[in-house]
Amino acid sequence: MAKDLVILAYSGGLDTSCILKWLIQKNYDVVCYMADVGQNEDFKKAREKALGVGAKDVIVEDLRKEFISNYMLPAVQMGLVYENRYYLGTSLARPCISVGLVNAAKKLGAKYISHGATGKGNDQVRFELSVYSLWPEGKVIAPWRLPEFFERFQGRSDLIEFAKHENIPVSATPKEPWSTDENIMHISYESGVLEDPGAIPPTGIYKITRDLKQAEDYPSMIDINFEKGLPVSVRIPSGHEKSLVLTDPLAVVQTLNKLGGQHGVGRIDIVENRFLGLKSRGLYETPAGTILHIAHVDLEAYALDREVLRVKKYLQDKMADFVYNGFWFSPEATYTRKCLELSQELVNGMVTVQIYRGCVTILARKSSASLYNKDLVSMDIAGGFSPEDSTGFININALRLKEYSRFLKQSK
Amino acid sequence: MAKDLVILAYSGGLDTSCILKWLIQKNYDVVCYMADVGQNEDFKKAREKALGVGAKDVIVEDLRKEFISNYMLPAVQMGLVYENRYYLGTSLARPCISVGLVNAAKKLGAKYISHGATGKGNDQVRFELSVYSLWPEGKVIAPWRLPEFFERFQGRSDLIEFAKHENIPVSATPKEPWSTDENIMHISYESGVLEDPGAIPPTGIYKITRDLKQAEDYPSMIDINFEKGLPVSVRIPSGHEKSLVLTDPLAVVQTLNKLGGQHGVGRIDIVENRFLGLKSRGLYETPAGTILHIAHVDLEAYALDREVLRVKKYLQDKMADFVYNGFWFSPEATYTRKCLELSQELVNGMVTVQIYRGCVTILARKSSASLYNKDLVSMDIAGGFSPEDSTGFININALRLKEYSRFLKQSK
Amino acid sequence: MAKDLVILAYSGGLDTSCILKWLIQKNYDVVCYMADVGQNEDFKKAREKALGVGAKDVIVEDLRKEFISNYMLPAVQMGLVYENRYYLGTSLARPCISVGLVNAAKKLGAKYISHGATGKGNDQVRFELSVYSLWPEGKVIAPWRLPEFFERFQGRSDLIEFAKHENIPVSATPKEPWSTDENIMHISYESGVLEDPGAIPPTGIYKITRDLKQAEDYPSMIDINFEKGLPVSVRIPSGHEKSLVLTDPLAVVQTLNKLGGQHGVGRIDIVENRFLGLKSRGLYETPAGTILHIAHVDLEAYALDREVLRVKKYLQDKMADFVYNGFWFSPEATYTRKCLELSQELVNGMVTVQIYRGCVTILARKSSASLYNKDLVSMDIAGGFSPEDSTGFININALRLKEYSRFLKQSK
Amino acid sequence: MAKDLVILAYSGGLDTSCILKWLIQKNYDVVCYMADVGQNEDFKKAREKALGVGAKDVIVEDLRKEFISNYMLPAVQMGLVYENRYYLGTSLARPCISVGLVNAAKKLGAKYISHGATGKGNDQVRFELSVYSLWPEGKVIAPWRLPEFFERFQGRSDLIEFAKHENIPVSATPKEPWSTDENIMHISYESGVLEDPGAIPPTGIYKITRDLKQAEDYPSMIDINFEKGLPVSVRIPSGHEKSLVLTDPLAVVQTLNKLGGQHGVGRIDIVENRFLGLKSRGLYETPAGTILHIAHVDLEAYALDREVLRVKKYLQDKMADFVYNGFWFSPEATYTRKCLELSQELVNGMVTVQIYRGCVTILARKSSASLYNKDLVSMDIAGGFSPEDSTGFININALRLKEYSRFLKQSK
Secondary structure (H helix, E strand, C coil), rough: CCCCEEECCCCCCCHHHHHHHHHCCCCCCEEEEEEEECCCCHHHHHHHHHHHHHEEEEEECCCHHHHHHHHHHHHHHHHCCCCECCCCCHCCCHHHHHHHHHHHHHHCCEEEEEEECCCHHHCCHHHHHHHHHHCCCCCCCCCCCCCHHHHHCCCCHHHHHHHHHCCCCCCCCCCCCCCCECCCCEEEEEEEHCCCCCCCCCCCCCCCCCCHHHHHCCCEEEEEEEECCCEEEEEEECCCCCCCEEECCCHHEEEHHHHHHCCCCCCCCEEEEEECCCCCEEEEEEEEHHHHHHHHHHHHHCCCCCCHHHHHHHHHHHHHHHHCCCCCCCCHHHHHHHHHHHHHCCCEEEEEEEECCCEEEEEEEEEECCCHHHHHHHCCCCCCCHHHHHHHHHHHHHHHHHHHHHHHHHHC | CCCCCEEECCCCCCHHHHHHHHHCCCEEEEEEEEECCCCCHHHHHHHHHHHCCCCEEEEEEEEEHHHHHHHHHHHHHHHCEEEECCCCCHHHHHHHHHHHHHHHHHCCCEEEEEEECCCCCCCCHHHHHHHHHHHHCEECCCHCCHHHHHHCCCCHHHHHHHHCCCCCCCCCCCCCEEEEEEECCCEEEEEEHCCCCCCCCCCCCCCCCCHHCCCCCCCEEEEEEEEEEEEEEEEEEEECCCEEEEHHHHHHHHHHHHHHHHCCCCEEEEEEECCCCCCCEEEEEEEEHHHHHHHHHHHHHHHHHHHHHHHHHHHHHHHHHHHHCCCCCCHHHHHHHHHHHHHHCCCEEEEEEEEEEEEEEEEEEECCCCCCCHHHCCCCCCCCCHHHHHHHHHHHHHHHHHHHHHHHHHCC | CCCEEEEEEEECCCCHHHHHHHHCCCCCCEEEEECCCCCCCCCHHHHHHHHHHCCEEEEEEEEEHHHHHHHHHHHHHHHHEEECCCHHHHHHHHHHHHHHHHHHHHHHHCCCCCCCCCCCCCHHHHHHHHHHHHCCCCCCECCHHHHHHHHHCCCCHHHHHHHHHCCCCCCCCCCCEEEEEECCCCHHHHHHHHHHCCCCCCCCCCCCCCCHHHHHCCCEEEEEEEECEEEEEEECCCCCCCEEEEEEEHHHHHHHHHHHCCCCCCEEEEEEEECCEEEEEEEEEEEHHHHHHHHHHHHHHCCHEEEEEEEEHHHHHHHHHHCCCCCCCHHHHHHHHHHHHCCCCCEEEEEEEEEECEEEEEEECCCCCCCCCHHHHCCCCCCCCCCCHHHHHHHHHHHHHHHHHHHHHHHH | CCCCCCEEEECHHHHHHHHHHHHCCCEEEEEEEEEEECCCHHHHHHHHHHHHHHHCCEEEECCHHHHHHHHHHHHHHHCCCCCCEEECCCHHHHHEEEEEHHHHHHHCCCCCCCCCCCCCCCCHHHHHHHHHHCCCEEECCHHCCCHHHHCCCCCCCHHHHHHHHCCCCCCCCCCCCCCCECCCEEEEEECCHHHCCCCCCCEEEEEEECCCCCCCCEEEEEEEEECCCCCCCCEEECCCCCCEEEHHHHHHHHHHHHHHHHHHCCCCEEEEEECCEEEEEEEEEHHHHHHHHHHHHHHHHHCCHHHHHHHHHHEEEEHHHHHHCCCCCCHHHHHHHHHHHHHCCCCCEEEEEEEEEEEEEEEEECCCCCCCCCCCCCCCCCCCCHHHHHHHHHHHHHHHCCCCCCHHHHHC
């Protein structure tokens, strides 16, 4: 009888290699799926490793452009920030990878998708809610939530022992005492020695951004162009008084990552609230994302009407929660995203940004679409403004306050 | 017959000196009121100037502690940020000064309060809504909104000519081509050459923060202690491996201003939406305020329950608008402030912050009150957590999404 | 020299007739504009009266269909209710009439629009904000806010005297001791004897709905069909076991008004907050509007996803305020309306409603688009549901609560 | 060895009697707990039945006053309505009963609490989240979610067979084809023949409210007094031109239930969104609750400042969701409740209500605390109001709209 086919989200690491072997031992056929979302990974080596362990096949799919164009840049456009600070780099990658997993599963006639996400984290939720949305009849095998698995592999040493016993290659270099998740938008660091929110993180932890001390000591000035809230091109200094205009989304992100990294831009160290109700401490470095977000916020405030901005803010806060919690494909996120996109019709223009010593500083902004009216605001030009009107405006606004004051006195 | 008494919010500058004279010519008695909210000002000289012009008296009141304790630090506690970026330095000072003005008016039996705020700005609204809330029977004279005044004085040169004619001393140094508002929390810069949002501001404009290039090249590490969301003490490095603990609010703010200034912390350049409906471009430098706000956001996320944080966020966004628009003493701000204070009961603890090269970097935080549970979140400890529960949690959350997916397919 | 032309929003009543004459005396040419939005009015007689007073012309425009299709029914679709209770009948008519006024002004080359709305009310704001949005270069003459006018006409008797002196016909029947505004959606009653919120309104005040005591003593059952949240047809009982299907929006509203009126449906007596900051007491009768709104709320809850419903609710509450305050044509209302329309794509189906003795009772609803899944919810059918999942769902939701409980104990 | 003790939330019905027996067979000691929250129940008979089945003891606790004072009336005060229509009668009772269960468990040294709530419903969540909040170390046995139980008892007939086999008395009268939950605030009806939202409910289903046809044919006028938003006394007509003033909360609710029931007040038929993500159809009758809520909404709008009302509305919508979903004792509900209570400080006064033919009609309201100012709003009295101010107010509000209009033209 034919075995059931499982598509395993494979990373090449110890955990998913052991899961691969374990699934084979549980009598499944397993095809490994690796999404290239920009992480620093030797896909060829990982592929060989998986085949060596017994995978029927290994699919490596380059989703970098997909991730940038359909997740990362729309998140900039929508202004998504979780709990005031986190740009959702991992949260955005999960639905993108899930599309790849589900497509593979459907194409190959698989019955299951499996992953190595743990039982306390957000990623299990993000993967599975995405998978179930895209493929409601699909099933998920999450070994780290199966007692048979997690009782057997109670720590890393159990995995290593299993790997050795099963001839799964184990990296000689000891694992860093924290875990990371990497893609072209960001790298996250959590767990291990980082679990104590009161402990200052070890130096040298960050990979793509320099420490402020080592940051370049000249400022870089760039111009970012937005259309409907989406960054569409970036002008970047390039050698002696020259500049380079990038329009390819991948090139934009890669270049801003490099530039931001050199200037030490985009690090945060936060305690965040996971969807499961736990609090966890995480470090993130998001150079390009940080630059793009800061520029977008500036242009948006310039271009949008005040009250539209407020309605949009409510929606963006909701959307950030939806995305963090794994609901990218939910009805509410689908709806809210449409509304947020609608809000960006006028967010067109250019922002001039200085990147220097960890700081992203807005210097100037231009927009054909802004409601900004220089004459109107000018102190030196009346610009169609009658100062007497302000008297009426203030007096009417004071009506309610005077009534309240009157009442407070009365009630004493 | 006795003349009506006016309390004039006096700055010592050209505008309010001319207004002073004009009011006297309109047959009012005028007492000048100067609030010391930390601006760089020669109060003695200003006093003499006002008396020279003909003021019946000049009151100089030191409101710095009042401003810090009742406005600035509560704003940190409440997390007030206008349109994502502006810490409301001017907006907070206006109600504080208004209390001083109204107290003087009541004490001296004045009938009017007068000020030199212009007709297009926010400050006229903030002053007057505060005054009317505190003193509903009071009246305001706003010369810049009276045709008789603004038609006569159409530009700075008209004021200078009037001043010369009336023997009002005029500063020999030419005015900077922008206007500023200063207090112990911040300095703002707007108008003039800054009115074009697409023009990069002239260098040398900022007064209390160094340019990043000139910032100190060593990091400073400080610890900030909060009780109920209010910063109550700061430990600051002081010479060779020593440190200093400050608890006096004035000293805390002054010291953080100095330190932040040396490190180039706290500048922003934004376009904001005024209450009147205009957009205006402003530059702000807020060293101490920026440091305290960033530390508070971090501790709050650590200490508060996730859902309390969300309810609180709605309230803080509303409150920021109330304060910006001048409604500090309104029923809604009074109410919302009480709610925000209630949210901070558990925001107790210490945040360790690095200040360096324009960046305020959170390094660690401690709190006896946090809902953070290291065992629960640990990857290595079960901590009373059953991974199987996550399966149920995810499956139930997926119910609604599967229904939606089912429906979408059906409806194709 | 040619006189400036004014388009006057004319009602045929005493106020606007006097304003008409007064404008003529101020040397304006005046064209009267009467919008038929369904009020009970003898337009022919009003026309003759205006011409008799001296109007250059009188335009009577039937805007009933326009009002129903572009304002009233979209308000049902968007779910607009002001302060929990008021369906915005007057607020919706004002922008509709303003379009007519502005079109007339543009067509005839008028420089001014004038109206008889008073200085304390909402309607002046709604008219003028609509006019300025549609015709920013236009000007408004609001006599009731001009000292020259309101000081001369301090009460109704001054107007009557003026009318008599100027040969303006004055109705022989004494005015009711309250004021009303009527259109096909509702009639409002306010002012005069109604100003005391503690006084029970006089009987006989309502015009189109019967008192409960006189309501028909049989129930009427109707079916209302919605497409994308808009009511598109209504099946109504018609004589002996027959029924009638109406699809013409005007017929739908007229018929539901009649039916609702017979059954005493749609009255409210409220105190509301005006945009100017005053509170006022108003009575409204809105038979068709009430029936349609109640049916829509029911279908929407049935058809929409839970979380979409919540996002939409925020938007509808904002929109209700925008509309009440006169901002129908503002950027924020334009944007929010688009978002609300987007939310209604799936609100298709039929609601069965009983109308009887003042009550609109939902009996049943059907929708091809609902996310309701009878099998899933059934107590007797598993329907793909695993009860064990609920355990995990509850336990994970309890995590945060247990931490809080643990903390509270600790901190005692 | 001593057996573990279970406190079983016992109803006297078939399900919990079978669960009782089953728990005993699983070797637990079981004490049955019955909360009297006003349901129509023969507690004596139920007690005997439980003892007959083998309960170690049966606790019957009268929680009616507790329920009214600490849950029902605060819900009126807070204005809690779920999804626009449902007054949360069941949702409010669950935490109240949970307190009783936990108190019993702690007192008797029990290890477990058990209940008969099903796996698809809200009540399991409400019970368990409440229990875990109050007693984080407690454990819950939910038989309807244990495969061993629900696979054995797949339908009602399995339970009946088991009951017969175990000599558990089974009611001779056949069960109604729907299920109900009853307390002093409301009765709910769901499941069975009601599961089809398109089916008109059978007549005769409602227990405490008359059909409109049978409602009394005279109106009843009552006065309801509120202090800080809580109903504190009710004046009710009592025979020939007499009236009765009730202040005891139990008497108030019982009397309004009776009166409302006679007049056919308080029925709804809705589809609601359960916390688990299912939609379900429910019928509710809530006579006293409906009257009190409608009166409270009216007084609140009268007494509160406009902007306070808006902030409060956000909070009440959040709180309604918290309560519906079972989070009564959560940090967010605890916090939000405090904020909502704060908002009610001024909600003092009296509302006059007519109850008649299914309708609760507000006739008048009085409040010493209202911000309503009759002079200010009066059309006949200036009341300190300057109509010219409205011109400025409108013009300034139009600024933003004109800019938008200007921009739209430009961009065409």
